[in-house]
Amino acid sequence: MKIILSLLFLFSLHHAKYIDSKACEECHENIYREHAGSMHHKSSILKDEVHRKVAEITTPDKYSCALCHMPATKNLAGVIRGMDQPNPKEIRHQDGVSCFYCHQINNIYHSKAFNINFTSYRDGEKPIFFGNLENADDSDQHGSANHPFYKNSEVCMGCHSHKENKYEVQVCNTLDASNKRSDCIGCHMPKKPGIIEKFDKKSRTEYASHEFLGIHSEEMVKKAVKLELKRSSDGVALTISNKMGHTIITQPMRLKFVKTVVTRGSKVIWSNFKESPIEDKEATFIIVFKDDKGDATMPGSARGFKVQQNLEALGSKTVNYTIDGLKKGDEVTSTWISYAVNPKIAKKLELTDMSVAQPIKGSSVTLVID
Ligand code: HEC
Ligand code: HEC
Ligand code: HEC
Ligand code: HEC
Ligand code: HEC
Structure with a gap:
């Protein structure tokens, strides 16, 4: 240095x-x-x-x-x-x-x-x-x-x-x-x-072009990943493929995840999380650092990783969901959601411009059970 x-x-x-x-x-x-x-x-x-x-x-x-x-x-x-x-x-x-x-x-x-x-x-x-x-x-x-x-x-x-x-x-x-x-x-x-x-x-x-679009652009967020849904013996299998030339999380302020819901008629009968996407760790991409005591901290004082959920360039992973009692006609929809700033961090930082902590919808896929 x-x-x-x-x-x-x-x-x-x-x-x-x-x-x-x-x-x-x-x-x-x-x-x-x-x-x-x-x-x-x-x-x-x-x-x-x-x-x-x-x-x-x-x-x-x-x-x-x-x-x-x-x-x-x-x-x-x-x-x-x-x-x-x-x-x-x-x-x-x-x-x-x-x-x-x-x-x-x-x-x-x-x-x-x-x-x-x-x-x-x-x-x-x-x-x-x-x-x-x-x-x-x-x-x-x-x-x-x-x-x-x-x-x-x-x-x-x-x-x-x-x-x-x-x-x-x-x-x-x-x-x-x-x-x-x-x-x-x-x-x-x-x-x-x-x-x-x-x-x-x-x-x-x-x-x-010199716009250098990235995480703040809906058009780019739509290109981040490819989602595929397949019926499995006891539910569905979701495959997430990173289409980018780098990991999904390149900067620790971000939060990106897949939300999956099953609807029957107009009613949601199942979802992969209730309150926070991190309940479904496998479909959430996030980095949380820990300090010398093991508590969550900012990048500058990080001594290691508390949570490190990422996916390499062009890599893919499959998440299996067990969903009991799926019936013909049920619709399973998975949607990519991306935050430039994780709302939790935005609150802690007391940002005046909270627009960066709003969700941007990316690609989406639907499977109708037959
Ligand atoms: C982050 C780095 C970066 C910044 C900032 C940047 N450029 Fe560039 N610029 C590039 C790169 C890389 C290329 C070559 C792109 C290519 O050939 O595909 C380029 C290409 C160009 C070209 C040639 C056009 C072309 O089609 O290749 C011009 C003229 C230019 N830049 C002007 C500017 C001007 C004026 C600004 C500021 C208003 C600017 N650049 C800001 C990186 C930058
Ligand atoms: C007075 C006009 C003028 C101004 C002001 C100007 N340029 Fe240029 N620039 C040109 C011309 C003419 C070309 C050649 C374009 C061509 O070949 O089609 C050019 C080409 C370029 C290229 C391409 C170089 C290459 O070899 O690929 C870059 C990069 C560039 N300019 C950057 C800038 C930047 C940065 C600024 C501001 C700091 C700037 N220019 C200001 C006229 C200008
Ligand atoms: C001199 C340093 C520097 C260079 C060189 C540079 N960048 Fe950046 N770039 C940054 C910084 C710093 C940011 C973040 C700015 C911020 O968010 O405050 C950034 C942001 C970005 C973003 C994110 C924009 C968004 O809204 O999410 C993209 C995409 C990007 N750069 C691509 C490139 C590419 C491609 C090149 C090479 C052609 C390049 N950068 C060269 C420093 C640089
Ligand atoms: C195959 C296409 C592809 C390649 C190659 C690629 N990117 Fe990206 N990049 C994307 C897309 C799409 C996004 C927007 C989606 C997102 O950020 O989740 C993005 C996002 C970004 C961001 C913002 C990410 C964030 O979460 O803050 C930066 C910075 C960036 N790219 C820089 C680069 C740099 C530097 C390179 C070269 C080493 C590069 N990209 C190569 C497609 C690509
Ligand atoms: C080696 C180059 C480099 C240095 C040094 C650097 N940054 Fe960055 N920073 C970047 C790049 C490149 C990006 C864009 C990354 C991306 O979006 O993936 C960025 C993005 C950021 C962002 C996200 C901004 C946004 O608008 O969402 C924050 C916050 C940030 N940097 C903080 C810092 C702080 C604080 C420091 C100094 C302690 C620092 N950076 C030093 C390269 C650097």
């Missing part, structure tokens, strides 16, 4: 003239509009309430989270160490994971605790933005160049790969089942019809 901080310290002595994300709008209107609504733009302590509340509990004096949540900061090492504080007047602090920052990542240092980004910007020079366009034009604002990271998704791995807390407990992970990166760009930056840049000299017809 010391070496990493010294590297960052040396590194932050180079200051190119920063171009804020809003300035890209002049030519990249479509991409800017999408980015401005994305969690990348709202990633910092100044814009994401969920992140702010957790940061205030975890690191009240320092903002070590800046490494990934406010990376465009001029004095990154200073903010991480608590010598500088996040400042709403600083555009680099407001900008979160900004265009300027993301497009100059050209090297990633891999370590056990977490990875670190290195970027190409140099004092006083016109920046070169990396991408994946064939034969890209330059502009008066920047040079353009190709870099393999913007095709093979390595550009995502400086922040998204994995993260350990100070007790070496892994608190987040987006790696696939064999501990490698999957095709993040393929799933999270689908091509959309439209122009990339206002003069469109190369007559391009599509651009890579």
Whole structure:
């Protein structure tokens, strides 16, 4: 950690003239509009309430989270160490994971605790933005160049790969089942019809979407898993298949589960849980950390896992339900339900915006008993 901080310290002595994300709008209107609504733009302590509340509990004096949540900061090492504080007047602090920052990542240092980004910007020079366009034009604002990271998704791995807390407990992970990166760009930056840049000299017809949709999007939640129901000798068997390139739970604030109900006529005659989904542990995906006394705690003070119910990338599992007296015509329905913030945690954090603790319905399947 010391070496990493010294590297960052040396590194932050180079200051190119920063171009804020809003300035890209002049030519990249479509991409800017999408980015401005994305969690990348709202990633910092100044814009994401969920992140702010957790940061205030975890690191009240320092903002070590800046490494990934406010990376465009001029004095990154200073903010991480608590010598500088996040400042709403600083555009680099407001900008979160900004265009300027993301497009100059050209090297990633891999370590056990977490990875670190290195970027190409140099004092006083016109920046070169990396991408994946064939034969890209330059502009008066920047040079353009190709870099393999913007095709093979390595550009995502400086922040998204994995993260350990100070007790070496892994608190987040987006790696696939064999501990490698999957095709993040393929799933999270689908091509959309439209122009990339206002003069469109190369007559391009599509651009890579920059909404970076994930857990907050119903459209994406619908793509998370495939559910299948089959009749078994004493009830039904539910198979849950993870369609994503990472585990179902990548971030410990989340709660995801399958709700299964049996209806006869208009009456519900059976359900897999009554009050809380965790009653049906096998169909619930959740991570709860424990502190040194074994009590539930926040990721920052975790010494281990109290509950770890997850499913690997592209993995599947079958849950068997014994349901007595199923009759012809009974309908068994299983529905995927996802919460960006587990309502229990939202309450504890006293969030003012409770919309993130509302359920989002994903895919659903019905079996009619014959
Ligand atoms: C190594 C990079 C990295 C560091 C350092 C980091 N985070 Fe994150 N954080 C991420 C990524 C990537 C996500 C998105 C993860 C996901 O959704 O699966 C995230 C998401 C979150 C979320 C969920 C936000 C939401 O709106 O639902 C919280 C809360 C959070 N981080 C808290 C923190 C805190 C507190 C710190 C500092 C103590 C921190 N993070 C440090 C990379 C990092
Ligand atoms: C004055 C207009 C203008 C502004 C402002 C501008 N760009 Fe560009 N940008 C262009 C042009 C022109 C291209 C080439 C498009 C093409 O080839 O179709 C381009 C291409 C790119 C590419 C693709 C590079 C590649 O090789 O794949 C990236 C990335 C990029 N711009 C990022 C940015 C970012 C980030 C900002 C804001 C910090 C920005 N641009 C501001 C005009 C501009
Ligand atoms: C500089 C760090 C950084 C880089 C590089 C980065 N991300 Fe992120 N990303 C974050 C952080 C931090 C968050 C969480 C922000 C929050 O919720 O406050 C996030 C959130 C996301 C989300 C979740 C959005 C949601 O609403 O659930 C997706 C999806 C995502 N990133 C995909 C990617 C992909 C794909 C790449 C590579 C092309 C990438 N990210 C590169 C830091 C980064
Ligand atoms: C096969 C498609 C697929 C691939 C590959 C993929 N994702 Fe996802 N990802 C999804 C879907 C669908 C969701 C939304 C559903 C959900 O979050 O439950 C999602 C959600 C996310 C989230 C938000 C998760 C949460 O619960 O907070 C992040 C962050 C993310 N992906 C980052 C990445 C990164 C980084 C990579 C590359 C290592 C990647 N994804 C690869 C499909 C994919
Ligand atoms: C989290 C990292 C990240 C952020 C933030 C980001 N980009 Fe990108 N951008 C990428 C990646 C990766 C690609 C390559 C996608 C591909 O080729 O499929 C890309 C592609 C582009 C391209 C080329 C268009 C294309 O279809 O390939 C332009 C132009 C661009 N980005 C501009 C911007 C601007 C302007 C912003 C801010 C408003 C921005 N980017 C924010 C990662 C990012």
